[in-house]
Amino acid sequence: MSGDGEARAKPASIRDVARLASVSYQTVSRVLNDHPSIRDDTRQRVLAAIQTLDYRPNQAARALASSRPNVLGILSATVGEYGTTSSIVAIEQVARERGFSISTLNLPDASPEAIGEAVRQFEHEQVAGIIVLAPQVRVFNVIGGLGVRVPVATLHTGAGGTAETIASDQRLGAGLAVQHLVTLGHQDILHIAGPQDWIEAESRMHGYLDAMFEADLSTLPPIRGDWTADFGHFAGRELAGRRDFTAIFAANDLMAIGLMHGFRDAGVRVPEDICVIGFDDIPVAAHMWPTLSTVRVDFAELGRRAVAHLLAAIQQQPAPQFDLLSPELIVRQSTSAPATRR
Amino acid sequence: MSGDGEARAKPASIRDVARLASVSYQTVSRVLNDHPSIRDDTRQRVLAAIQTLDYRPNQAARALASSRPNVLGILSATVGEYGTTSSIVAIEQVARERGFSISTLNLPDASPEAIGEAVRQFEHEQVAGIIVLAPQVRVFNVIGGLGVRVPVATLHTGAGGTAETIASDQRLGAGLAVQHLVTLGHQDILHIAGPQDWIEAESRMHGYLDAMFEADLSTLPPIRGDWTADFGHFAGRELAGRRDFTAIFAANDLMAIGLMHGFRDAGVRVPEDICVIGFDDIPVAAHMWPTLSTVRVDFAELGRRAVAHLLAAIQQQPAPQFDLLSPELIVRQSTSAPATRR
DNA sequence: TACACTGATGTGAACGTACACATTCGAGTT
DNA sequence: AACTCGAATGTGTACGTTCACATCAGTGTA
Numbered sequence: 161m162s163g164d165g166e167a168r169a170k171p172a173s174i175r176d177v178a179r180l181a182s183v184s185y186q187t188v189s190r191v192l193n194d195h196p197s198i199r200d201d202t203r204q205r206v207l208a209a210i211q212t213l214d215y216r217p218n219q220a221a222r223a224l225a226s227s228r229p230n231v232l233g234i235l236s237a238t239v240g241e242y243g244t245t246s247s248i249v250a251i252e253q254v255a256r257e258r259g260f261s262i263s264t265l266n267l268p269d270a271s272p273e274a275i276g277e278a279v280r281q282f283e284h285e286q287v288a289g290i291i292v293l294a295p296q297v298r299v300f301n302v303i304g305g306l307g308v309r310v311p312v313a314t315l316h317t318g319a320g321g322t323a324e325t326i327a328s329d330q331r332l333g334a335g336l337a338v339q340h341l342v343t344l345g346h347q348d349i350l351h352i353a354g355p356q357d358w359i360e361a362e363s364r365m366h367g368y369l370d371a372m373f374e375a376d377l378s379t380l381p382p383i384r385g386d387w388t389a390d391f392g393h394f395a396g397r398e399l400a401g402r403r404d405f406t407a408i409f410a411a412n413d414l415m416a417i418g419l420m421h422g423f424r425d426a427g428v429r430v431p432e433d434i435c436v437i438g439f440d441d442i443p444v445a446a447h448m449w450p451t452l453s454t455v456r457v458d459f460a461e462l463g464r465r466a467v468a469h470l471l472a473a474i475q476q477q478p479a480p481q482f483d484l485l486s487p488e489l490i491v492r493q494s495t496s497a498p499a500t501r502r
Numbered sequence: 503m504s505g506d507g508e509a510r511a512k513p514a515s516i517r518d519v520a521r522l523a524s525v526s527y528q529t530v531s532r533v534l535n536d537h538p539s540i541r542d543d544t545r546q547r548v549l550a551a552i553q554t555l556d557y558r559p560n561q562a563a564r565a566l567a568s569s570r571p572n573v574l575g576i577l578s579a580t581v582g583e584y585g586t587t588s589s590i591v592a593i594e595q596v597a598r599e600r601g602f603s604i605s606t607l608n609l610p611d612a613s614p615e616a617i618g619e620a621v622r623q624f625e626h627e628q629v630a631g632i633i634v635l636a637p638q639v640r641v642f643n644v645i646g647g648l649g650v651r652v653p654v655a656t657l658h659t660g661a662g663g664t665a666e667t668i669a670s671d672q673r674l675g676a677g678l679a680v681q682h683l684v685t686l687g688h689q690d691i692l693h694i695a696g697p698q699d700w701i702e703a704e705s706r707m708h709g710y711l712d713a714m715f716e717a718d719l720s721t722l723p724p725i726r727g728d729w730t731a732d733f734g735h736f737a738g739r740e741l742a743g744r745r746d747f748t749a750i751f752a753a754n755d756l757m758a759i760g761l762m763h764g765f766r767d768a769g770v771r772v773p774e775d776i777c778v779i780g781f782d783d784i785p786v787a788a789h790m791w792p793t794l795s796t797v798r799v800d801f802a803e804l805g806r807r808a809v810a811h812l813l814a815a816i817q818q819q820p821a822p823q824f825d826l827l828s829p830e831l832i833v834r835q836s837t838s839a840p841a842t843r844r
Numbered sequence: 845t846a847c848a849c850t851g852a853t854g855t856g857a858a859c860g861t862a863c864a865c866a867t868t869c870g871a872g873t874t
Numbered sequence: 875a876a877c878t879c880g881a882a883t884g885t886g887t888a889c890g891t892t893c894a895c896a897t898c899a900g901t902g903t904a
Binding site: 171216218219220221223224229245249252253256261262263264265266268280283284285286388389390392393414417418420421424443444446447448449451 | 513556558560561562563565566571587591594595598603604605606607608610626627628730731732734735756759760762763766785786788789790791793
């Protein structure tokens with residue numbers, strides 16, 4: 161394979177740099193850590209030596225010697241969901257820019273034991289902080305009760321507690337969706353919520369309830385789903401027989417897509433008979449039939465903010481203040497004015 | 503919050519375990535590393551002590567002392583795609599079971615410079631090996647020419663080279679799709695391929711060409727797409743005017759979904775006028791209208807195998823031999839016999 | 845001139861583990 | 875009984891970095 165001339169020897173250490181710059185290794189260490197008391201020409205000399213040797217600090221040794229590690233843990237329970245994935249990608253990128261690496265840990269189930277074990281694992285891996293993407297109420301409680309010693313930041317809105325919480329305004333988003341339906345003339349709006357334990361499910365549901373209340377409309381009891389398109393499909397077929405609503409606000413796009421499928425199976429037309437709006441704006445939403453109205457959330461920005469918060473906490477600095485991230489209403493074909501004949 | 507009585511002191515070290523088990527720290531180290539020469543009762547005593555103290559080896563120290571690090575790097579360029587994500591989740595889980603953590607690195611673009619820098623970064627992080635999920639031909643070449651010192655495993659089929667390659671039989675999968683269409687009676691089948699540089703795009707396209715050849719059918723020049731539903735949508739509208747094919751095999755589900763959207767816009771019916779089959783079986787495929795026929799690939803298993811391969815290479819053991827992973831044909835509504843009237 | 849004080853640098857540990865080399869012990873061989 | 879051998883365990887040291895402390899010059903103050 162494409163011979164690479166120079167057989168690279170073992171990487172340069174801090175002492176090699178020190179020797180080349182004619183200073184002690186400790187001085188090099190100070191330069192690396194931005195110690196104030198370093199004469200400027202000394203710093204320049206050290207930096208030049210670093211450059212020459214292509215020296216990069218050994219993270220393992222650094223983590224071992226200091227108690228200030230350089231890995232962020234990402235704890236997620238929502239595997240493969242669009243929003244989660246988008247956030248993780250963004251987190252990883254910005255964390256890397258700030259000199260941290262990422263260790264991800266996916267929970268197949270979010271049982272308290274599993275969460276506890278995961279946090280233990282992270283602590284043991286000496287992570288600097290943990291970003292939690294498992295937005296279940298229970299996770300908060302477990303983590304809160306665990307006496308975690310490292311900073312924790314959680315994505316998504318809800319439960320305050322000790323953890324830094326990065327929110328997008330899911331309630332506002334839900335409100336946008338409902339107001340859109342109301343503006344179109346709908347009065348009987350059903351909500352398909354996410355699982356009971358989920359913070360996002362709760363806040364989207366509250367957004368629905370609030371918006372309905374403000375519009376002076378009576379609400380129907382929400383239906384509990386599990387976020388999946390398969391559930392939506394099932395629910396759609398079940399609900400097709402009901403005539404007490406003209407529009408549905410689903411807590412996420414997948415369920416909305418499944419719903420439309422179920423309605424189709426049952427001969428209910430969207431949007432003519434029933435309107436459907438989702439939440440998330442996953443990439444295929446624009447290509448459904450009918451194309452799916454939804455609420456877009458900037459998951460990547462959410463992730464970036466989580467990192468900013470977490471790093472501030474790690475460095476004992478005041479948390480940066482962000483405005484709540486405003487979701488955006490995306491109107492497509494699946495919502496229209498209610499049919500008059502019904 | 504929620505007082506947790508015992509203020510946990512610093513975690514137990516190997517010496518604490520040794521003291522409790524009345525052995526030397528070295529003996530504990532041997533137990534941890536499965537050294538053969540350990541009396542069984544000694545081993546039991548040590549294991550009991552480990553249990554009691556909830557001891558877990560400090561990975562940083564371990565990585566520092568040995569040159570045998572315990573982190574696997576995942577290099578990916580295909581952000582947020584379903585298959586990639588599924589594989590990564592599986593990789594992460596099985597790697598963790600085998601005592602490795604995962605460091606992910608997502609490339610916004612797959613330029614040679616970016617790839618080189620990423621590999622450097624991983625080497626510098628002392629990763630034990632790298633799993634590459636950026637299945638572009640170019641990536642192989644860059645990595646091959648880089649003289650990477652750590653083992654590399656790449657997912658997906660194609661380009662042999664020095665890297666361990668974990669393949670699912672994409673050609674076979676593509677063949678399944680085409681044969682399905684042929685069996686239904688189609689003769690003029692168009693292929694929407696992935697981007698030119700992508701290994702998977704190439705092998706799916708070759709699968710298409712091979713299957714057409716075997717069926718003694720003439721092929722149409724494939725159309726190059728970019729994997730996205732948006733492209734599919736565009737292509738669908740363009741192709742709606744053509745009458746020289748009765749079925750389309752799209753290289754992935756997203757493009758297939760976009761295609762159906764485009765056809766819908768143009769008044770072409772699926773499957774009555776044109777049949778569409780995709781590849782991947784993403785979760786929403788079953789809920790399209792019409793539901794999308796496709797080829798299912800076990801991405802998770804693919805990821806697990808990549809880890810097995812990589813760990814074998816790391817431990818200088820012979821690579822485990824797997825049969826090629828066989829994709830599965832999933833027949834749904836978007837494919838049917840061609841209309842006779844056309 | 846002696847004194848404390850600050851800025852810049854150097855020295856000796858320590859972090860928790862693995863590796864190379866002792867050491868001990870018992871069994872088998874001569 | 876002395877000897878070899880291997881299995882089981884213990885002792886030093888190194889990995890590359892940071893931390894606590896020591897040093898040493900220079901500066902201002904009494």
